[in-house]
Amino acid sequence: MPLAAPVTDLEQLKDRPVVAALLAWNVNAVEEAKFDRDELSIYIAREFIRDACAHLKAQGLTDFLSDVTCADFYPRQPRFEMAYHLLSMQRKERVRLKVRLEGDDASLESVTPLWPSANFFEREVFDLFGIRFLGHPYLRRIMMPEDWEGHPLRKDYPVEGYR
Amino acid sequence: MGHLNANPVLDAAADKTMILNMGPQHPSTHGVLRLLLEIDGEAVVRMMPDIGFLHTGIEKTCEAKFYQQVVPLTDRIDYLCPMVNNLCYVLAVEKLLGMEIPPRAQWMRVMLAELQRISSHLVWLGTHAMDIGAMSVFLYCFREREELLRIYEMVSGQRMMTSYFRIGGLALDPPLGFFEKVKKFLDTFPEKVDEYENLLTGNRIFIDRLKDVAHISAEDGLLIGLSGPSLRASGVDFDIRRDMPYSSYEKFKFKVPVSKDGDVWARYVCRVQELRESREIAKQALEGLPDGPTKADAPKVVLPDREKMKTQMEALIYHFKIVTEGFTVPAGEVYQAIESPRGEMGYYVVSDGTAKPMRVHMRSPSYANLQALPQMCEGRLIADVVAAIGSIDIVLGEIDR
Numbered sequence: 121m122p123l124a125a126p127v128t129d130l131e132q133l134k135d136r137p138v139v140a141a142l143l144a145w146n147v148n149a150v151e152e153a154k155f156d157r158d159e160l161s162i163y164i165a166r167e168f169i170r171d172a173c174a175h176l177k178a179q180g181l182t183d184f185l186s187d188v189t190c191a192d193f194y195p196r197q198p199r200f201e202m203a204y205h206l207l208s209m210q211r212k213e214r215v216r217l218k219v220r221l222e223g224d225d226a227s228l229e230s231v232t233p234l235w236p237s238a239n240f241f242e243r244e245v246f247d248l249f250g251i252r253f254l255g256h257p258y259l260r261r262i263m264m265p266e267d268w269e270g271h272p273l274r275k276d277y278p279v280e281g282y283r
Numbered sequence: 284m285g286h287l288n289a290n291p292v293l294d295a296a297a298d299k300t301m302i303l304n305m306g307p308q309h310p311s312t313h314g315v316l317r318l319l320l321e322i323d324g325e326a327v328v329r330m331m332p333d334i335g336f337l338h339t340g341i342e343k344t345c346e347a348k349f350y351q352q353v354v355p356l357t358d359r360i361d362y363l364c365p366m367v368n369n370l371c372y373v374l375a376v377e378k379l380l381g382m383e384i385p386p387r388a389q390w391m392r393v394m395l396a397e398l399q400r401i402s403s404h405l406v407w408l409g410t411h412a413m414d415i416g417a418m419s420v421f422l423y424c425f426r427e428r429e430e431l432l433r434i435y436e437m438v439s440g441q442r443m444m445t446s447y448f449r450i451g452g453l454a455l456d457p458p459l460g461f462f463e464k465v466k467k468f469l470d471t472f473p474e475k476v477d478e479y480e481n482l483l484t485g486n487r488i489f490i491d492r493l494k495d496v497a498h499i500s501a502e503d504g505l506l507i508g509l510s511g512p513s514l515r516a517s518g519v520d521f522d523i524r525r526d527m528p529y530s531s532y533e534k535f536k537f538k539v540p541v542s543k544d545g546d547v548w549a550r551y552v553c554r555v556q557e558l559r560e561s562r563e564i565a566k567q568a569l570e571g572l573p574d575g576p577t578k579a580d581a582p583k584v585v586l587p588d589r590e591k592m593k594t595q596m597e598a599l600i601y602h603f604k605i606v607t608e609g610f611t612v613p614a615g616e617v618y619q620a621i622e623s624p625r626g627e628m629g630y631y632v633v634s635d636g637t638a639k640p641m642r643v644h645m646r647s648p649s650y651a652n653l654q655a656l657p658q659m660c661e662g663r664l665i666a667d668v669v670a671a672i673g674s675i676d677i678v679l680g681e682i683d684r
Contacts, residue, residue: 123381187646209521237508263338279347
């Protein structure tokens, strides 16, 4: 099964329920979409992420927040890409919402008001990447000690740590 | 939601509650879990889990390894079901590579993953019953687990850190006598489950201790990120194996135990039924195991057979290249989720086109399930906390990673 080329044209992905719902709700929120290896990723503008999640949840297009995580593409800018993995148990379908973040202003709205499960996930991303979540109830380190300096999963943090 | 000031300033006028530290060294926290409990007499007012004592930076280490070298690291995340971790990781990388796996390897994976589910549930059952006070069940469960560990040792050379699933198939074909041993285990296992159930399911003390304890509703469970048997015990009929099948699970017939009660008892009943269902799946896999190769035909990714290396120049070259340089993976990202014994386990792997993963993230079920603990325990007695911890079946290696 050779890899099919990813579909990145928004026009072709319009008939997918999640893309259609987001486009109908706010055209400005959707930056781009990608269908690659049977997985749908939608890039959302940073300021709309919580509202986009709230919209999908209210429309019944997703009912479970599987995971929130991040990847660092340093030295490329914008270096961070947040990934929200949403699952719809009814439709048996997953969708990934992505947000690009600049390194010097890495903050976005927390989704904890929608899914309390995001609490730990966002704390982990804050701890290991240094991304701030506005409106998070308890944004403190979770894996590393409280007095740790730096954010280990950033690419400019050496694998062996600082000595 | 489960957040609490670690150093509270107590108000003298309202000085009713006190902070109790539980863990990290505590036998019934199943690892190094620390709980801060705000208690009013015997009742828990608020609870905050404190984790990270076992953090080893596996996600960071993965970024410095070749794709194949990550497999042994995944063993160490959830050490009660290493092959399920292996499976999730290799499925993610195979998806990135667009690789097709021979049916025999897929069925072997299903069989071993289900045996792992049984051995993981056996550890849970033994320790959970011991927490409650039923000491002897532990010995019964570990008797069967020992047999399973021997089976894993036979097939992979290791009892616990198996690393048996490889990208592109299996490490090697199982040895002679392996299938007979699995068959013998599967044939006798239902009686053993009856034995555990005789000790526990009809036991008045055990029932009274678990019924209506640490209740959580389906809505709350979904919001808080609960998954797996813990969520099914609250009435959500969702199992990734059945509803979003992977590794040819769609070819197996099995029931998904669901309960509506949402208490510790319901979670106990669901898991014990899963023991029987897993045995059914493993039996189907054993009986219908297709013939054929156990490795994909992808010489640039899968290590060649030793025999071929001795006679064929290309095989030797590929072996040298794979071992020294690894193999490159086309750029992209995947999220592969599977049903681990604890719930939804997901691997998010990002490739930048080189031989090392750019990012490997594990969505570990215990990490999300732990968040449900405060909701289950708040307003209840301290003694129930121990029952609740046992009922969500957490593994701290997986939580802290």
